[in-house]
Amino acid sequence: MQTNDVALPNLIREGEAAKFLKISQRNLIRLRNKGTVPYYRIGKSIRYSREKLLAALEVAREVEYAYP
Secondary structure, eight states: OOOOOOOOOOEEOHHHHHHHHTSOHHHHHHHHHHTSSOOEEETTEEEEEHHHHHHHHHHHHHHHHHOO
């Protein structure tokens, strides 16, 4: 048996992602629909990568500081 050396992202569910970001699930859905937050669709479920959520927050902060 052969294994792949590809690292899968640490994917979390919507409720966990909202808690991670300290926002409501509804706000997370709004951010997802606006394209602000990256996500994965696996079948009918939505998953988020913690690393990509953090990166998206950093970009949002940089934009906020650039345009006070």
